Amino acid sequence: MTTRVLFAVPEPLGMVDIKVVSEAARAATLAQNRAGATRLEAAHVLVEQYARLDQADSRPAYARLDPQARARDHLASACQLTCWHAARLVTAGVQIHRRLPRLRSTVDRGLVPEQLAVDIACRLADVPDSIVTDVEDDVMARIAEDLAGGDRPGRPAVDSLIDDSVRRHDPATADESEAAAAEARTVRFRRARNGMATMWAKLSATDAELLRSRIETDATAASRDGLTGTMDQLRADALAALAVYAPAGRASATNRAGGDGVDVDGIELGDVALGADLPRPTVGNAAAAGQPIRISVIAAASRGLPNRVEFVHGTYSSFEWLCRELLEGDDASVRFELLDPAPGALDSPEHALRYVITPAMAERIRLRDGTCRHPGCSVAARDCDVDHVIAFNRTDPELGGPTAEWNLMCLCRKHHREKTFGTNAYRLGPLGDLVITTDTGHEHRTRPRGPLARARDDIREREWDEFADRLIGDDGLLTNPPGADRRRPRGRPA
Structure with missing residues (x-):
């Protein structure tokens, strides 16, 4: 085995020249930026090649694939990228080599990190051709100045720079962009580690502020009433409390500004009590409110493992937790599905x-x-x-x-x-x-x-552990090594 020595340490000081280290890091960064420029160019060339193939394709329109989509899928596999990152790489490569000459010049010289170049190009892709040159000049002049001073702008700063420039050059386009952004509002949930999940939302600034104010108010009131936990934890509890459904036939909760049962300006707030009494959402409560609850239990008990509860549209938890939630719920109606993990169990x-x-x-x-x-x-x-x-x-x-x-x-x-x-x-x-x-x-x-795949992995790992336990003795040696007499002694059962 060989060891590569990057920086020789002079004796007897035991230190390296900081200037040498800094220059090596800068040289590596420059090389990395130029490699990024090569990858952006490769994305553009792939699109061009697929476009030529598409022009020669005699199939009907429905059977022909978009050149940028084909390049995206190719790069996702070839460069170990997510499809989202590959799509942005393709968009940036096409934009840089077709309509952003100033950005291309900076990228080719290795002065802009690849990810920053992708952020700029993808954002400028939405700018109309009539003003894109002016906006590009504004943005690149500012970013070049920031980079020369050692200050790399993040994505929010890039977005702000471009938005300000677009509004200066074409206010109508800026207004249209805001309207289009409102159409992209969304909320997403994703399973995380250790029984947790993450929520990502894109809302209008007004709606986000109203939601933030509601959560902050409830968390602050709970803290003042003695509910234990950090403010971050209490905010999370306040958000979760919004998922609590009122019992059937009960009117909407009290509006804080309008008194009991009064709606102000047509706004109805959820049934969340202030203070330390923040209600907790349960499966039973959601089922009683008419929400479809479908739960799959993967049958692993026959292989020595506990059954795992899987929510078809969500995360998972323990079977005991689920039973407790249902018992505490009001008239909960839940559909269970028992799944055999054996491959092909449903084949016929x-x-x-x-x-x-x-x-x-x-x-x-x-x-x-x-x-x-x-x-x-x-x-x-x-x-x-x-x-x-x-x-x-x-x-x-x-x-x-x-x-x-x-x-x-x-x-x-x-x-x-x-x-x-x-x-x-x-x-x-x-x-x-x-x-x-x-x-x-x-x-x-x-x-x-x-x-289902995770459950199979657990079963396979368990079975392998049991096999290893039978094969390897307490002393760490094989209990049945090669060449051993495998004939069963008389009188010993099979």
Whole structure:
């Protein structure tokens, strides 16, 4: 083994020249920036090549793929990127090489980090051609000055610079951008570690301020009334309390400004009491309010593991917690689904020869995959199509493409189109491991990450541990080494 020495330490001082270290870091940064410029150019060239192939394609319009989408999917696999990052890389590469000459000059010289260049180019992609040159000049002059002074602007600063420049050069466009931004409002939830989840929201500034004020008021009141916890924890509790439904037939809660049961300006506030009595949302409460609660229990008890409760549209928790929540709820109605984790448990010769996938099978595939199976794509399985890997033969179903678990996977609509009309080859293993071979000959592999796949991993790990325990003795040696006499002594049962 060889060790690479980057900085020699002179004796007897035991220190390196700080200037040498700094210059080495600066040189590495310059090289990294130029490598980023190469990747941006590669994204642009890929789009150009796919566009030429598209022009030569004689298929109907519905069967032709967008060149930028093909470049995105290729880079997501080739560069180990998420589809979101790959899409931004493609957008930036096209913008820089087609309509942003000043940014391109700066990028080619390695003066702008790749991620900053991507942020600038993607934001300028929304600026109309009539003013993009003026806006680019304003923004690049300011950013070049900041970078020369050692101050790298973040994405919010870049957005603010571009917004201010657009408003100066074309106020009408700025107003249209604000209206379009309001259409993009959304709230997303994502499973996190240790039984937690994250929530991300994009709201209008007015709505966000009203929500912030509501949460801050409730958390402050709870703190004053002696509820334990930090303010961050109390804010989280106040937000969760908004999920509590009023019992059937009960009027909306008191509006703080308008008195008992009075709505002010048509606004109704949720049923959240102020102070230390912040109510906690429960599964039973949500079910009683008419919300559909579907819960899948993956049957692992037969293999020595506790059953794991999986919420079809959410995260997971313990079976004991769920029972407690339901017992404390008011007339909760919950649908349980017991799933056998064995591969192919729902397969049957009859269903294999039918093109239509049963709801139970589709749900099983979604629970196995968790997300779209294309490399780098994180679209939730519930928003994906369940697709046959080997196309179903409608003329003679017995010739291939059966409707069976080993031949089904989740693909979002854009990657479903890529599979159907593109040139990649797809192979799926019995446990859902997917291998995609591109037209360049590269192979990319993805594994299912849904709750059913996680349960299988747990079972497999448990079984391997038990096998290792039988194979390796307490002294750490093999109990049945090669060459040992495997004949069973007389009188010992099998």
